Amino acid sequence: MLAKRVFNFSAGPAAIPEPVLKQAAAEMLDWHGEHLSVWEMSHRGSAFTSIIRQAEDDLRELLEVPSTHRILFMQGGATAMNAVVPMNLVNRPDCCRVIDFVHTGLWSGKALLEAPKYAQVHVAATSEDTQFTYLPPQDSWQLTEQAAYVHVCPNETVHGVQFHFQPDTGNIPLVADMSSEILSRPVDFSCYDVVYAGAQKNMGPAGLVVVIVREDLIGHAMTCCPSVFDWAHVAEAGSMFNTPPTGAIYLCGLILKWLKQRGGVSRMQRESIEKSQMLYDYIDSSNLYYNPVEKVCRSRMNVPFFLRDASLEDAFLAGAKQRGLVQLKGHRIMGGMRASLYNAMPIEGVDALVRFMSDFEGKRLF
Numbered sequence: 114m115l116a117k118r119v120f121n122f123s124a125g126p127a128a129i130p131e132p133v134l135k136q137a138a139a140e141m142l143d144w145h146g147e148h149l150s151v152w153e154m155s156h157r158g159s160a161f162t163s164i165i166r167q168a169e170d171d172l173r174e175l176l177e178v179p180s181t182h183r184i185l186f187m188q189g190g191a192t193a194m195n196a197v198v199p200m201n202l203v204n205r206p207d208c209c210r211v212i213d214f215v216h217t218g219l220w221s222g223k224a225l226l227e228a229p230k231y232a233q234v235h236v237a238a239t240s241e242d243t244q245f246t247y248l249p250p251q252d253s254w255q256l257t258e259q260a261a262y263v264h265v266c267p268n269e270t271v272h273g274v275q276f277h278f279q280p281d282t283g284n285i286p287l288v289a290d291m292s293s294e295i296l297s298r299p300v301d302f303s304c305y306d307v308v309y310a311g312a313q314k315n316m317g318p319a320g321l322v323v324v325i326v327r328e329d330l331i332g333h334a335m336t337c338c339p340s341v342f343d344w345a346h347v348a349e350a351g352s353m354f355n356t357p358p359t360g361a362i363y364l365c366g367l368i369l370k371w372l373k374q375r376g377g378v379s380r381m382q383r384e385s386i387e388k389s390q391m392l393y394d395y396i397d398s399s400n401l402y403y404n405p406v407e408k409v410c411r412s413r414m415n416v417p418f419f420l421r422d423a424s425l426e427d428a429f430l431a432g433a434k435q436r437g438l439v440q441l442k443g444h445r446i447m448g449g450m451r452a453s454l455y456n457a458m459p460i461e462g463v464d465a466l467v468r469f470m471s472d473f474e475g476k477r478l479f
């Protein structure tokens with residue numbers, strides 16, 4: 114029996130479904146009669162090969178990734194991909210070395226800061242004027258003709274802003290950092306040329322980053338690009354150009370199986386609408402808490418909220434912890450609180466959070 118577990122609202126590394134942890138624990142000493150753990154296997158052996166190919170197939174099936182796109186398992190996190198994407202894309206003969214960025218929060222801002230090592234950057238749109246409480250409307254984006262690509266972050270994990278529309282950039286390739294929303298809703302991947310996502314938010318443990326890339330964009334890496342980061346090498350080697358993060362891929366695979374059993378991404382979307390609505394409705398009805406983001410672009414995954422009396426923050430966090438509600442402290446650049454509601458967060462956790470918030474507010478007599 115596992116000890117009683119907390120409701121973990123961490124933005125990442127984030128909660129992992131309990132059935133997955135139980136299965137991993139049961140298989141730790143002896144994976145499927147091999148008498149060793151996944152962590153000790155050769156990545157070239159048939160056992161691990163079946164694990165990685167199954168994970169890739171399940172991801173393709175769950176996300177309905179079209180056959181025009183490759184799925185790559187890589188390392189270095191989404192942060193490495195902020196350099197790896199330009200190194201692989203800006204050298205194409207059919208584009209200029211300009212990258213357009215839609216700057217909507219901390220993470221698109223980090224991608225924007227990394228890219229000038231490899232190309233010229235152009236801010237096509239930004240919501241910095243309000244500290245990222247809205248999304249610049251698509252018809253205001255100033256795209257560069259023949260840009261190498263347009264970069265977006267459809268869910269800003271820190272600022273709690275999410276695209277609820279499908280960006281359309283015409284002929285210019287569209288690149289998205291989906292770290293904190295992948296697998297939370299159906300997405301038409303034929304609209305994206307490159308998608309990348311660190312696993313530790315909604316897909317598994319840290320150490321693994323998934324890249325979904327249109328196959329015909331592969332093969333143009335800059336000469337300075339490290340071989341392990343050249344998509345042509347990674348794709349050709351079936352994501353095993355060098356030793357892959359075997360344990361992380363295994364756990365990711367278990368999470369994908371769990372997701373399939375639970376009804377896939379459309380079920381996750383229904384649940385995330387229900388969970389986030391419950392929390393936003395309570396916040397909006399309260400006199401103590403508030404969320405500054407425009408309603409049409411609020412994130413269903415990461416809900417930042419603030420106490421009108423910031424001196425109560427420590428008491429709030431301590432009280433929440435007593436009820437088994439943890440990791441609610443906001444990102445250091447934002448302050449306040451943040452509740453992340455990824456797929457592994459059950460509705461009971463959100464219900465318990467809202468009840469605590471209401472009790473806390475009531476006791477303080479606001």
Ligand SMILES: *Cc1c(COP(=O)(O)O)cnc(C)c1O
Nearest residue numbers: 190191192220270290292293311
């Ligand atoms: C967490 C996060 C990252 C950073 O991921 P690392 O694995 O730490 O590199 C990048 N982008 C988004 C949207 C994130 O949520």
